Amino acid sequence: MMTEQMTGAQSLIRSLEHVGVDVVFGIPGGAILPAYDPLYDSAKVRHILMRHEQGAGHAAEGYAYATGRPGVCMATSGPGATNLVTPLADAYMDSVPMVAITGQVAAPLIGTDAFQEADICGISMPITKHNFLVREAADIPRIVAEAFHIASTGRPGPVLVDIAKTALQAGTEFQWPQRLDLPGYRPVTKPHGKQVREAARLIAEARRPVLYVGGGVLKAGAAQELRVLAELTGLPVVTTLMARGAFPDSHRQHLGMPGMHGTVAAVGALQRADLIVALGARFDDRVTGKLDSFAPDAKIVHADIDPAEISKNRHADVPIVGDCREVLADLVVAVRADQAAGRQGDYEAWWAQLDRLRTDYPLGYEQPADGSLAPQHVIKRLGEIVGPDAAYVPGVGQHQMWAAQFIDYEKPGSFINSGGAGTMGFSVPAALGAKVGRPDQAVWSIDGDGCFQMTNQELATCAVEGIPIKVAVVNNGNLGMVRQWQTLFYEGRYSNTNLQTAPPAGGGKVRIPDFVRLAEAYGCVGLRCERAEDVDATIEKAMAIDDAPVVVDFTVNHDAMVWPMVGPGVSNDNIQYARDMAPDWDDEDEERATFR
Numbered sequence: 072m073m074t075e076q077m078t079g080a081q082s083l084i085r086s087l088e089h090v091g092v093d094v095v096f097g098i099p100g101g102a103i104l105p106a107y108d109p110l111y112d113s114a115k116v117r118h119i120l121m122r123h124e125q126g127a128g129h130a131a132e133g134y135a136y137a138t139g140r141p142g143v144c145m146a147t148s149g150p151g152a153t154n155l156v157t158p159l160a161d162a163y164m165d166s167v168p169m170v171a172i173t174g175q176v177a178a179p180l181i182g183t184d185a186f187q188e189a190d191i192c193g194i195s196m197p198i199t200k201h202n203f204l205v206r207e208a209a210d211i212p213r214i215v216a217e218a219f220h221i222a223s224t225g226r227p228g229p230v231l232v233d234i235a236k237t238a239l240q241a242g243t244e245f246q247w248p249q250r251l252d253l254p255g256y257r258p259v260t261k262p263h264g265k266q267v268r269e270a271a272r273l274i275a276e277a278r279r280p281v282l283y284v285g286g287g288v289l290k291a292g293a294a295q296e297l298r299v300l301a302e303l304t305g306l307p308v309v310t311t312l313m314a315r316g317a318f319p320d321s322h323r324q325h326l327g328m329p330g331m332h333g334t335v336a337a338v339g340a341l342q343r344a345d346l347i348v349a350l351g352a353r354f355d356d357r358v359t360g361k362l363d364s365f366a367p368d369a370k371i372v373h374a375d376i377d378p379a380e381i382s383k384n385r386h387a388d389v390p391i392v393g394d395c396r397e398v399l400a401d402l403v404v405a406v407r408a409d410q411a412a413g414r415q416g417d418y419e420a421w422w423a424q425l426d427r428l429r430t431d432y433p434l435g436y437e438q439p440a441d442g443s444l445a446p447q448h449v450i451k452r453l454g455e456i457v458g459p460d461a462a463y464v465p466g467v468g469q470h471q472m473w474a475a476q477f478i479d480y481e482k483p484g485s486f487i488n489s490g491g492a493g494t495m496g497f498s499v500p501a502a503l504g505a506k507v508g509r510p511d512q513a514v515w516s517i518d519g520d521g522c523f524q525m526t527n528q529e530l531a532t533c534a535v536e537g538i539p540i541k542v543a544v545v546n547n548g549n550l551g552m553v554r555q556w557q558t559l560f561y562e563g564r565y566s567n568t569n570l571q572t573a574p575p576a577g578g579g580k581v582r583i584p585d586f587v588r589l590a591e592a593y594g595c596v597g598l599r600c601e602r603a604e605d606v607d608a609t610i611e612k613a614m615a616i617d618d619a620p621v622v623v624d625f626t627v628n629h630d631a632m633v634w635p636m637v638g639p640g641v642s643n644d645n646i647q648y649a650r651d652m653a654p655d656w657d658d659e660d661e662e663r664a665t666f667r
């Protein structure tokens with residue numbers, strides 16, 4: 072076996088090279104400083120110096136989404152490590168493979184309230200898939216190998232490796248582990264054949280089935296298998312916020328996104344289904360609405376790699392533990408066998424109902440009466456002009472929902488967002504990380520004026536490191552999503568939602584900050600667009616620039632709202648198509664009179 076004398080820090084960098092890491096996003100400081108010295112010499116690992124550790128964490132997430140490989144971020148002890156808390160929580164909620172490496176104070180000082188000491192393992196326990204505190208240099212290679220294995224297998228997630236400064240400084244013998252020994256960690260990927268055949272039987276017997284597709288299908292790389300199953304069975308498909316791109320929006324079997332801001336057809340389909348086949352989805356409250364009135368007549372097949380998800384929120388009649396790609400592949404075989412034996416579902420009446428819903432209630436929006444720019448128009452044109460090969464990375468708020476609704480996603484990796492945590496500030500650094508992961512792909516951050524102000528300092532990173540992302544700021548001058556709730560649920564009392572980033576309707580000049588000048592200060596190109604007739608040309612101008620990051624301030628109407636909407640805590644049956652406008656379900660089925 073090959074062994075070599077080196078420091079713990081050198082063995083850390085050697086270990087990262089061993090697992091194939093090519094980029095680390097981070098910021099140095101005292102406790103992690105020993106690791107930055109050998110990093111300086113690594114020919115294989117590029118370090119990108121970020122402006123905030125939160126940005127480093129989200130960049131690692133964006134990189135992971137773009138490449139499918141774990142993203143890596145690095146920070147020093149204390150405040151450096153605590154600045155990673157938000158991206159760790161974000162990655163945990165959305166099952167993003169990520170490894171965070173933090174420096175810790177010297178081993179003998181741990182627990183003494185030493186300078187820049189924070190118990191990041193304790194702090195991050197509930198928001199990491201696993202974490203490690205490393206006190207001995209000899210443990211570094213083994214723990215790095217385990218961390219990457221845990222982050223990227225089973226249900227992916229963030230793993231934190233906290234390394235005492237003394238372990239980085241000590242001399243050690245580098246030894247790469249021959250095999251991993253992780254008792255108790257053996258994710259089940261192969262689904263149970265009996266359960267899969269039972270699921271196929273229910274599909275053949277159902278009259279109103281729906282495939283409820285979640286982010287797990289993308290994580291499993293199972294888009295192709297999903298398409299085969301969908302076309303073989305003829306089932307309608309809904310894709311959650313986390314699954315946008317798992318099934319082509321242009322496909323005639325696609326009903327769109329379910330949930331709080333889903334399409335009437337997708338929400339209605341789940342509500343009146345007699346069978347829901349949930350694939351890598353977790354019955355999140357934003358999808359189910361009021362849980363006890365969700366899909367009251369549906370039997371549930373629930374496939375997930377994480378057994379803890381199954382029957383967590385909704386009882387599963389047929390639980391299937393396994394990797395979605397294997398589940399889908401096996402389901403295809405089982406359905407084919409049923410079909411060969413003459414057992415095939417008849418969904419004609421169901422499709423007639425669903426087709427009527429999508430014809431009667433398509434996604435749409437109103438032109439603002441004051442002649443200002445409709446945010447939905449900006450986002451729709453962006454998708455149409457930039458096309459399906461790009462990655463779109465929204466922040467959190469109204470612009471995120473419009474980005475999910477009004478851009479057609481045709482393939483995996485084209486929509487990258489913060490779903491479970493809803494983290495404002497995700498977009499710019501995640502777009503940066505995605506662009507680093509896939510430099511040939513156009514990457515558009517679609518950010519809100521509020522979100523943008525949380526992490527826009529990473530534009531400096533983009534400019535300095537040559538990472539030419541594009542940012543479309545949908546600038547409504549407000550914390551728009553909060554303002555929408557104030558309009559609907561707080562009698563229009565707009566407490567603390569006006570950010571003054573855009574002049575109010577009817578005049579005024581104040582923009583604080585002016586995003587065009589801010590972009591220029593950061594070494595980016597800044598553009599502004601305020602009129603519908605300029606939207607196309609502005610997007611084309613931004614696309615033509617590829618030697619610098621571009622920021623476009625799309626100054627839009629302040630009052631636009633996201634529709635449809637299922638109010639918080641309300642049953643999906645009460646979805647509003649627009650303000651005070653409920654869909655007419657025109658239900659021929661007397662038993663489901665609640666739809667009227």
Ligand SMILES: Cc1ncc(C[n+]2csc(CCOP(=O)(O)OP(=O)(O)O)c2C)c(N)n1
Nearest residue numbers: 468469470495519520521522549550551552
């Ligand atoms: C870190 C964080 N703080 C607060 C919130 C609550 N929140 C959700 S959406 C939103 C408004 C976002 O404003 P903006 O970025 O301008 O987007 P818009 O809704 O206007 O499109 C806020 C404050 C959040 N999701 N994340």
Ligand SMILES: [Mg+2]
Nearest residue numbers: 519520549551
């Ligand atoms: Mg806003």
